[in-house]
Amino acid sequence: MSALELGRPRSCAAVLGSLLTAALVVAVHSQCAAPPRSPSAEPKERLEGHQLFPSGYRMAFVCRPGFGRNPRTSNVLVCGVNGVWHGSSEICIPKACSYPGEPANGRLLLPGAFTFGSKVNFTCNTGYRLIGRSEIECVLRNEVLTWSSDVPICQAIPCAPPPEIANGQHSGMDKEHFEYGDSVTYQCHRSRRGEKPFSLVGEASIFCTSLDNLNGVWSSPAPECKVVTCKQPRVENGNLLSGYRPEYSFGDTVVFDCDFRHSLSGSSASSCRDSGHWEPPLPLCQRSSCDDPPDVRNAMKTRLAGNLFPVDTVVTYECQQGHQFRAGETTWNISCLQDFVWSETPTPCERIPCPDPDFPNGKPLHPWQVKEVYESGDRLEVECSEGFAFKGHGSSSITLRCGNDGGWDPAVPECIPEPHCPKPSILHGKEVYKSRSDYTVGSRVRLACEEGFALRGLETITCGADLSWEPVMPFCDKVCGPPPQIPFGQHSGRGATGFPYGTKVTYSCAEGLSLIGDESLHCTSEDGENMTWSGPAPECRVVRCPRPVVERGRMTPQTFTFPYGLLLHFSCDQGFRLHGAAQSQCLADGAWHPPLPTCQPVQCPRLPRQDDVLVHFNQMWYEVNATVPFYCKRDGRFGAPSKTTCSADGTWSPPPTCRKSDVCERVLRNKAAFQCGIPLSDLKTQLEVQKLFLEIQKLEKELKITTYS
Structure with missing residues (x-):
């Protein structure tokens, strides 16, 4: 069996185990544990042990005693898929307690609300103490919400009666009980005649207070009634400002200040204490300034900052102008020493002398100004001897002044041989006055010209320091003689002495006269040598x-x-009207002003237009005496012609008007027709014509009114 095949059963088992574990975890997480205990609500059904609740489970709650349902939330919690209960945490809320009330002379410290479980605290006003519980709680008693105890009482904090004192009494002798804030005032008994009075030592008034807000105590110990005297207060170099008495007892206060140039050391105010001494101790008045610095003749004190001179104060003396203490010294300093005396007294200031101004070829002008010693401010006027003059000065004398520094101002001048200006000579001129000196510096000469010549420049010249004449030398110029005079007139050159070439004069006449001829003449020359006027003088006529x-x-x-x-008045003949001014006057220029008027013919305007008046060929203007015929319209027919004439005053006479016939006139006309025996048919026709005429008149009036509107 290969390794791969051997491993397959193990892999399947591992996967299966993982799936079972995951399913178990999901199953556990989808359940909710019992919700935590709430102080205000509990499950409606009793819970048994550690019970688990599946997802979606709904648990109902009821309120605990002292709580009531919250109307804004549900009383059900739901188990969620994540194992958490969903719903409000405030299913039940505390019930309300009644208002507990406030103690007299106290107050309640208000919480958020008066509800089950809430606590309120009480405090008393200042001067009162709390009897009872300071905190009470809203509790459930016999299934009824009430407060845990009664509202406390605020009792006034009592004090023991104030202590009595010997030789005195207090203002609360008639009271038995004393509370917080009560006060009493002590006073001493009056002493017998011949005995010294009692002084109240201590606080005259004490009041009931508290240190722990429970027990009352008096604010300070009771005072004493004692006989206390203090010696008369005396301060050397000082003055008593206030508080003077023949005798001083406890509590009396005195205030001192020091004499001028003394300083106060200590307190300015002191009181008589129960020990019979002045506290704080009486002050000392110590010297703090030198006296006024001494006066020094012809000197002034500078740098004075007031009239107090502490130690090391420096005062500077300065001599008046032209004076000194010693040669070259015009200031002197003194200082205030430690023993408040001045270091020294300066010597007087003496006037500064000037040297004798003796100079060669010169002398004083006034003998009474000569002195043996010249001092500041002295004056000396000097001049040079005859034949000599001051160097650099054009005047004949110089005044020297002895200055503040001992020197002469200006400096003593030098006299040198006197220089001369050249003799002044001008063509066709001569000297009419000169100084006695022979053209020396400062001498004056007055010049004039021969007849027929005029001086161009100033007539008086002076010999200057540079030996030239000042101002520039004048010269004599040919001139015309005076212009001819004319009767009843004058020319613009009156007062002039010479009339140079080109000078112009203008003639004028008296009022009411006219100038005949050239108004002005000018000085000219026909041969280039002799001067003459340009023409004959005019005349005044x-x-x-x-x-x-x-x-x-x-x-x-x-x-x-x-x-x-002459003033003339103008008027026009009849039929003519004046155009222009009615009067005119002859002026100095021979013209009438305002201009002469004219007489224009009078004209009448065209006849006014009227409904019952007919005018043939009515023109714009008519001459005087012109006659115009017009016709009056009556009963629709024009009658015989009338005439109006243009009057000399520009009006029509008689006025071109027509008199309107009235109803009575028509009735009389009809009556006459009856009397004349006119046939009835003709009379009827006449009446109908008149009726038609009246209707036409009425219609015309209505048309006029309509057109106007």
Whole structure:
């Protein structure tokens, strides 16, 4: 037998064993063990031992005592194919207990809900203690839900009566019982006459409190009534600010401060204690500043930061301008020493002297300014001797000032031989004034030109430090003589002394006069040598306006001449109307202003259009006295012609209107027809015609109203 054949039975047995094992595992996993015990529910049927339940098994549950069915879930669990029970874990829920209530002066600590098995706690308000159980539970008793015990009581925490004291009493003497929060105040008995008063030592008021929220205790020991006195408080170099009394007893408080330039060491306030001593101890007032630094003549104190000068404070003195302590020293420092005295006192500041300003070829101008010693601020005016001048200065004298540094300002000048400017000479000119000095620096010369010439430039020149004349030397230029004067007029060159080539003057006349001739003349030369005016002067003559002419018009006043300023009034003849201004005035230019008016013929407008008036050939405008015939329409027929005439005022006279016939007139006309013996047939025809006429009139009115609407 081959090995292959020998192995086949073993392989089949192994496969079969595996299949049996798998089937057993599947069978075991498809069953459910008994569900775990629930505190709120139990199986409806009692379970026996370790029982297994097949897949799909349905197990019903009932609620244990104190629990009720949850209406939102099923009371059945189902065994699943994986051996797990399926269903809600809250088949039953706790039943509700009634509200337990709250203690007076206490409160309930609220849980989630008042249900079977829940617990509530109680606490009392401050000052009250809990009598009873602080925690109760909702339990089942005789198949009824109730609380495990009654609600506790909150009792006020009591205190023993407050202790009595000798020589005093408290405010609760008439009370027997004291509770949390009660307070009493102690006071001492009044002393007899001649005896020192009692002082209350300790807390005047105490109150009932608790350390463990069970038993009451007083907040502090009772005070004592004792005779306590303290000595009069005295602080050297100090002042009592508040609390002064002839005698001091327990509790009195005093406040001190120190004299100027002293500092307080310790507490500024102190109280009389039951020991008869001041606590904290009375302060000390210690020196903290030097006195004011001494004054020094002609010096100022600088760097002063207030009026207190602690140890090592430095004060600097500075001399006033022009003064010094010693040669070259203008400042001095002193300091406050440890014993609060100044290190030294500076010497006074003395004025700084200047050297004698003696210089060759010069001298002081005023003898009273000469001194043996010149000090800061002194002035000395000096000048050079005759024939000499200051070097670099054009003035005849210089004022020196003794400066703060002991030097002269400006520096003492040097006198050198006096320089001269050249003699000023101009063609056709001459000197009319010069300084007594012979053209030296600073001397002045005034120049003028000969007749027929004008000075171009300034007439006064000065010899400058550079020995040239300042400003630039002027020159004499040929000019025209004064322009001719004219009666009743003037020219623009009045006040001028010379009129150079090209100068133009303009003439003008007095008001009411006209300028006849050239308005302006200018200075010219015909031969290039001599100057003359360009033409003769104009004349000033009276202004007259031309005679005004207004056809078909009149003017007032009637006059033969029309001088400047005359005012005329204009009006038109009958049948003419004025166009333009009614008055005009003669102006200085010989013209009328406003312009002269005109007289235009008066015209009447065309006759107005009327329903009962007929006008043949009605034109736009009609001349005065024009006559226009018109016809009035009556009973449908036009009567005899009437006339209207154009008046001089531009209106029609008489007005072209027609008088309307009334009903009474027609009745009278009919009556006359009866009286005249007109045949009835003719009269009937006439009446019918009149009736037809009235109807036509009525129809015309209705048509007009309809058209207007």
